[in-house]
Amino acid sequence: MKALTHPILAAAMFFCAATGEGLAGEKEAQALLDAIADMSGAPGLSAAVSQNGIMIWAGQSGFADLERKKPVTQTTRFRIASVSKLLTAALTLKLSEKGLLNLDEDIRTYVPDWPDHDGGVITLRQLAAHTSGIAHYGAGDRGTPFNEDDTLNDSLAIYAHKPLLFAPGKAYNYSSYGYALMGAAIENAAGSSFEEALSVNLIEPLSLRRTSIEDISNLPEEASRLYRQGGATLTPNDQRAVLGATGVLSTPGDLVRFADAYMRGDIISSELVAQSLTPAILNNGAPVDAGRFKVGFGWRIGENWETETVFHHAGLTPGARSILTVNASRKLSAALLSNASWTSRIETTGELIATAAAENPDRETCPTGEWRYEGIFASDPDAYPETPNAEGSLGIVLYEDVCRMTLAPQGELAAWLAQLRNDATEMTAVMVAERPTGAVFAVATPWGAFPLYFSETALALKGDFAGRTVDLSLHR
Structure with missing residues (x-):
């Protein structure tokens, strides 16, 4: 599909895609989404697919609120869980372009309260690729109370004292605490809250109108309720103490819009985009390899079921399962969000939804x-x-x-x-x-x-x- 350059035609195409009417594979994509909803046990799912930067399909299945029988719509906001890390990585790179952050500087330059840890120097580049040696968080850590006047620097008390698992740059260990530390560096470098820095640099410029930090004391009407598989209701836990790692509400449409803008070089330079999509390197010169994928600056780099390169990140948190995936060769972006956590190969699931929307089999x-x-x-x-x-x-x-x-x-x-x-x-x-x-x-x-x-x-x-x-x- 060629990108439309005439503004009226482009707007018409986008509107048609956003409503899910009259598009090539929209019936297949919707049928697949409904089948996934049935088998996953998630009360509600929402998905969106773009090709060549144009939204070609968006669909929903199930309920955002079971008790009120409120269906999922395009405007329903879900927890995006660790897909939040892609926003944090993009924000970090944006601030580095502005000269506010140096990706290879000692993190203590930006977070002076970070302890010495036997002289181990941690950089933002290592934090983004999960090679800092910082442990992942444990059960209950994401529910740590966060007061209105707290900063992410205050959250260091939760995890900064924990010993490193290995010397920085030696190995890979997935760490949400590492991204919370990136969030603290962002706040100190930007001279504002993480929420404000995210809004000024990403949300407002990209018109991500339904993307925001989750405040469980003041949830928007569009926010989905949270569930376990099968429909048992969950009480939201406050995740603001680990912002940077998680804690964002959004829609599939906003996430796809973000991914397309990122890949086009609309957020940061094309050179930085290319660097972020290249596997990071360990101290021994080997690429950072997590098994099923390699790791760049935030983005995971893998292959799909047809051995095509895909860039992606998934998320799993109480009341949410999420994926944002980009197929480079097909110029396909897809996001899938749900309001229950369920174990799955969600990367493949997102890719297949994108294929269903784009290919239109005879x-x-x-x-x-x-x-x-x-x-x-x-x-x-x-x-x-x-x-x-x-x-x-x-x-x-x-x-x-x-x-x-x-x-x-x-x-x-x-x-x-x-x-x-x-x-x-x-x-x-x-x-x-x-x-x-x-x-x-x-x-x-x-x-x-x-x-x-x-x-x-x-x-x-x-x-x-x-x-x-x-x-x-x-x-x-």
């Missing part, structure tokens, strides 16, 4: 029919069964202009499904793309959405399917 090629399948479902990759241990049936229909698959598993696959979701006896998949090897479906599971390749003779689930190996064949 519905006339929907491979309708019914099959039986059998094969291997290995819960332990090191103990691959020698004989088939999974079987079941599947049916594919074209319903409401969406090519849909229903899988009814038996054997080990059924046992796995029941373990994660007791009431689930089948899984729904939506055709989201076509490839030379056949149709690509996105199958919604309790662990998130996964790509499923379908042909007349084979059924293959791609990617890290919750650590399981799947090898299934089909027959009529």
